[in-house]
Amino acid sequence: MTSRARQIEFFASLDAEEEIERPRHYPRPVRFLLEEKLRRALGLLGRVTSTDALCLCGGSGMDAEWLARLGIQPTILDLSPDALSRARERARRHGFKVRLVRGDAACLPFGDRSIDMALVHDGLHHLDAPYSALDEMARVARHELVVMEPARAVLTRLAVALGLATDIEPAGNVVRRLDASSARARIRVHGWRHVYWARDLVYYQPWTFTLYRLANRKPAFAAFTLLYRLLNLTIGRLGNSLKVAARR
Numbered sequence: 001m002t003s004r005a006r007q008i009e010f011f012a013s014l015d016a017e018e019e020i021e022r023p024r025h026y027p028r029p030v031r032f033l034l035e036e037k038l039r040r041a042l043g044l045l046g047r048v049t050s051t052d053a054l055c056l057c058g059g060s061g062m063d064a065e066w067l068a069r070l071g072i073q074p075t076i077l078d079l080s081p082d083a084l085s086r087a088r089e090r091a092r093r094h095g096f097k098v099r100l101v102r103g104d105a106a107c108l109p110f111g112d113r114s115i116d117m118a119l120v121h122d123g124l125h126h127l128d129a130p131y132s133a134l135d136e137m138a139r140v141a142r143h144e145l146v147v148m149e150p151a152r153a154v155l156t157r158l159a160v161a162l163g164l165a166t167d168i169e170p171a172g173n174v175v176r177r178l179d180a181s182s183a184r185a186r187i188r189v190h191g192w193r194h195v196y197w198a199r200d201l202v203y204y205q206p207w208t209f210t211l212y213r214l215a216n217r218k219p220a221f222a223a224f225t226l227l228y229r230l231l232n233l234t235i236g237r238l239g240n241s242l243k244v245a246a247r248r
């Protein structure tokens with residue numbers, strides 16, 4: 001079975017309701033961590049100018065919903081027909097417009113500079129050649145690129161060694177984490193002049209949800225966010241979560 005076929009099979013097996021609604025039912029700290037990823041990645045750009053965006057590996061539409069809430073018209077591209085139909089249902093339920101395209105991130109069915117922004121969240125690490133998908137993002141985007149992916153980093157290696165993370169993702173493929181300077185260099189090759197990156201610590205796995213729920217209420221949640229920001233100020237740059245943002 002090819003890695004793509006494994007992706008399609010795995011993403012067909014997920015619980016539709018959970019996927020359509022995520023992250024609404026997640027513990028508050030996990031929702032915070034997810035939104036913090038987007039805030040930090042877009043923050044690298046300063047002011048976002050895009051009015052439409054392609055969400056590569058957009059799955060069941062969580063990223064698209066984020067963008068729609070910011071007033072950016074999303075298009076989702078994904079390999080999985082099941083994910084796309086869940087995204088359609090999410091958009092219907094939660095009242096936003098989305099365009100759905102079935103396709104492969106490694107070979108985008110869009111023209112050069114045909115959409116303002118190309119954005120990916122937790123998608124490229126599923127691909128056999130994630131940097132080729134970066135090439136594609138750099139080709140189709142007119143103004144802005146946003147990448148939020150697992151990082152090749154010291155703390156990631158440590159997490160794998162401690163059994164807190166794995167090098168094989170749930171579909172059975174190798175996790176291809178991105179290296180910050182390689183990603184930056186790859187985007188610059190395409191003539192993007194301003195490429196910024198940041199790494200921080202973001203950890204949530206299904207087994208952590210019980211723990212995170214303990215911080216759902218206000219005082220504990222405030223303590224969690226404070227601790228999180230302190231951790232990131234100190235060791236965040238060694239962290240497992242890479243954000244890259246670029247402007248032409």
Ligand SMILES: C[S@@+](CC[C@H](N)C(=O)[O-])C[C@H]1O[C@@H](n2cnc3c(N)ncnc32)[C@H](O)[C@@H]1O
Pocket residue numbers: 004007008011056057058059060061062063077078079080083103104105106120121122123126127
């Ligand atoms: C972990 S999910 C992330 C979905 C979404 N970005 C989110 O964060 O909610 C990864 C998605 O990537 C899609 N995917 C994997 N390989 C792909 C490829 N080569 N081209 C397009 N989509 C792909 C999967 O079908 C899945 O929907």
